[in-house]
Amino acid sequence: MQERKISRFPVPDLAAMPEDIRARIVAVQEKSGFVPNVFLVLAHRPDEFRAFFAYHDALMDKPGNLTKAEREMIVVATSALNQCQYCVVAHGAILRIRAKNPLIADQVATNYRKADITERQKTMIDFAITVSQHAQTVGEADFDRLKAHGFDEEDIWDIAAISAFFGLSNRVANVSGMMPNPEFYTLGRLPRQK
Amino acid sequence: MQERKISRFPVPDLAAMPEDIRARIVAVQEKSGFVPNVFLVLAHRPDEFRAFFAYHDALMDKPGNLTKAEREMIVVATSALNQCQYCVVAHGAILRIRAKNPLIADQVATNYRKADITERQKTMIDFAITVSQHAQTVGEADFDRLKAHGFDEEDIWDIAAISAFFGLSNRVANVSGMMPNPEFYTLGRLPRQK
Amino acid sequence: MQERKISRFPVPDLAAMPEDIRARIVAVQEKSGFVPNVFLVLAHRPDEFRAFFAYHDALMDKPGNLTKAEREMIVVATSALNQCQYCVVAHGAILRIRAKNPLIADQVATNYRKADITERQKTMIDFAITVSQHAQTVGEADFDRLKAHGFDEEDIWDIAAISAFFGLSNRVANVSGMMPNPEFYTLGRLPRQK
Amino acid sequence: MQERKISRFPVPDLAAMPEDIRARIVAVQEKSGFVPNVFLVLAHRPDEFRAFFAYHDALMDKPGNLTKAEREMIVVATSALNQCQYCVVAHGAILRIRAKNPLIADQVATNYRKADITERQKTMIDFAITVSQHAQTVGEADFDRLKAHGFDEEDIWDIAAISAFFGLSNRVANVSGMMPNPEFYTLGRLPRQK
Amino acid sequence: MQERKISRFPVPDLAAMPEDIRARIVAVQEKSGFVPNVFLVLAHRPDEFRAFFAYHDALMDKPGNLTKAEREMIVVATSALNQCQYCVVAHGAILRIRAKNPLIADQVATNYRKADITERQKTMIDFAITVSQHAQTVGEADFDRLKAHGFDEEDIWDIAAISAFFGLSNRVANVSGMMPNPEFYTLGRLPRQK
Amino acid sequence: MQERKISRFPVPDLAAMPEDIRARIVAVQEKSGFVPNVFLVLAHRPDEFRAFFAYHDALMDKPGNLTKAEREMIVVATSALNQCQYCVVAHGAILRIRAKNPLIADQVATNYRKADITERQKTMIDFAITVSQHAQTVGEADFDRLKAHGFDEEDIWDIAAISAFFGLSNRVANVSGMMPNPEFYTLGRLPRQK
16 A cells, blocks of 8 residues: 655665665664664665764663653654654554553544643653743743652753654654654554564 | 543443433444444433534535545544544544545544645645634635535535534543543554454 | 625525424524524535534523523634634624623623623633633643632533534634624614613 | 723823823814723823824824725724724724724624625735734735735835734733723614714 | 845935924934934834834833833844844844843843843743733733732833834834844944943 | 853763763864853763764755855744744854854844845745744645745755754753853954954
């Protein structure tokens, strides 16, 4: 069904890519069983590819108080408001897997206020959305609200930076017409799934 | 998992419902294998239940040029912007089934402009969203744009009325805290499904 | 003066209407002295006509803690923000009559915060507007604010449902180009009027 | 009924006002039969009173291609979007009188696109609203659209200046809690009225 | 460099202006060393010129609790949101001079919440922006917040009136294409400057 | 004057920074004569520092059809709408220098539509703002408009990516309270400056 182009920009052949980029793509394929399209679409711009994934890893793979599932909640909630198909579908799948909850991604994407998540997590998403939509208003009151739920200053940087980084990602995906791989739509939807 | 209440308002026992309402609920259960929560939540208000489903059927089951899948596209796209969890999840399932396309609902919900649908369908959704978000601006130019894609005046009433009716539904669902049944999340996601 | 069409869609002859619809129209004419255009415009779609007025009556004629004038305040305030000429003019007339106050409708339509109504009524309208404009944000704090003014859960459903139903009505009126009858503009403007 | 204060700020006694201000108020009372509250509310600030009415007269009483009714349409349409009760009610009355049309003010206030006015007048109001709501975007295309309807550069300055001046007026009225006189609500509503 | 027209409307010769207007322009030139373009652009409309500057002086030169620098902060912050090039650049210069602070204008223009000003001044600007962007919502809570910082009712009128007046000014400048004089860009940028 | 903290987060000592980060900071200081605060603020997070500047350089230092001044226009215009003080002030300085025009930055920051730039550059900024504010709507018509001004697909990626990257930067700066160095306010304001 999905014969549509995954990007309006040229997608290079794996063979033609710089070695470090090809290596990363091969590694992700071995781990996931398929190559998420964001790797192929960004390979069109090797320097941006490298900076993008370096930034991604610095935020999503670093240690910290936010769980991996919570980081994905931020991505899904802000990307849904930015109407980014790639990020909602792909990170929705990752959220289902990280949270071991087949329903959570659709709930967070449509209206996180009604999702089966904690008040602390809703407050985290409230702030991520403030950063995404009107960061100029962020002030001491926002920090206080988060601290009342146990977040510290470094956690708050993390929430803001994840929201900001995926805001970049949402814009690049929307302009390039990046399409999510069909695999993402069903990943993690069955309770037993890894 | 889903032990959460399906409504913040009381949900009557099936046995305590008026006969006509109970009959409709029994019928839908026999057909679908489960009772969509909207029937149970609205049974709290029998007169509104009757009017709601009469309106629903008048728009969604009537003959006309819009396919059943197209009507569901309108529901999913406008409900997503209204951030209505129940309508996006439940009608997303129906859309997948009607369109026999496991990917379409998530695409239309996140950004219909990038969905694998026709230009005609995108124009239809453009108008449905205009009606949903600023109907006061609708004018001759909107009608002309739709007619250029083959819609006639009656089709345009249908698009507008479906958008308007689900706007009502979205608001009632959001205020009542109506939760989608877990079944809806996976329905129609496998290509083979009916 | 008013030779303008009352709808861009066909308006059926009274003689050609289904019996139940004609009967309702004859009844309203006998009671009011004229036929409000909404009856004629919706008669173009008999099933939607029946559902629409069943819904209307279920919300506006039911017993409950909201006075009839208060229900009309909700209609006028939300319809004004939706820029619905028919609903503001027609329900403005009904509001003047129900409240026995010739000034109230124009006040509520332009800026209810400055209208000669109670703080409780302003809080009711605040909520009706929240439902009308961003129902996705409704939460416990909204319920608490209303309860502090003596509204109970059922009253809150009523406010929300009236706001949601007239949101539908506003959209259908704006798309169909429904024009208010000239009679409505002056009804209830003289203190003595019934 | 209207025992409510007409301003949250002190309203000076006529006897205590500077001579020129008192004279203007006496003159308007003789002409209209009552003193519009804007004169009394602004008398609290004599210098601003003088500048305000000098500006008002420079725009509303000057010769030019815009009819007096058209100038009032601009006031009513922009003031309605600014939710200014005083300006909508008071200038609505003046519009009914100037246009000798008892229905026009409510139509223009709720949705000028559906009002019984010409396409040229709708284009004029479109521009007045652009100036009122996002003047920063005004460009050559706006001027061209107006010129296609016969407006010249000086007319366009007039439209913009009236919109801008009543934007000021709307803000002062909303902050001061300026209430319209009861007389305005009914003025010009009967076809025969002057 | 600046050979661009300072207005899209005709700018009269000094010799052709009414005597009082020429006199004011000569006086400002003697005091400032150049003629700010707003004087030349508005001279196209002598009556509006007189009313405009009478209003300006009534608000900006009157005695009162707001310092001259604070009044300019209101102008710069609201004009920046209205995207008015003339007002931000010209009043930015005046603000730097009044506050004897070369950095303050750019800070207030881009994000006053992060500017080196007091909490009291931020609260003042918050309110000025509320008046500028949605004066219809102003209520007792706004007055209370200002009073908690020592502003009295007359100060609040001043803040609102300055915001409202420059809203008018912003709109006229944007429609007329009024360009700031090159002199304004650098005035007050060196700490030593008067 | 500027004794205010440049970040609400800890700023590490130069001596305590990783070698590569210290080297970059020393290099920029030697070239510019001061260390722009963004380097010090981001040094709090070394991995994010590295990814941020790698991304920055990939977009701002790469060859391509956009001039360096044009890239800075994109930064200034989008950062102004995001109300980012650091980016408007710092990149405003760079824009003045790159364009050798002491007035351009304030013009682009307040209202680029009135700035002394080409129609082609205004179209470029229109698109950058679309990407910044509602990238989800980007479609073929946007690409066509840019191509009509001579931009090719790769240029369009560049515009979008710069807008997206500085959207990230704006958010991080607003949340961290990043303050611009005083040097930036005056750089490039005198025509003769390098």
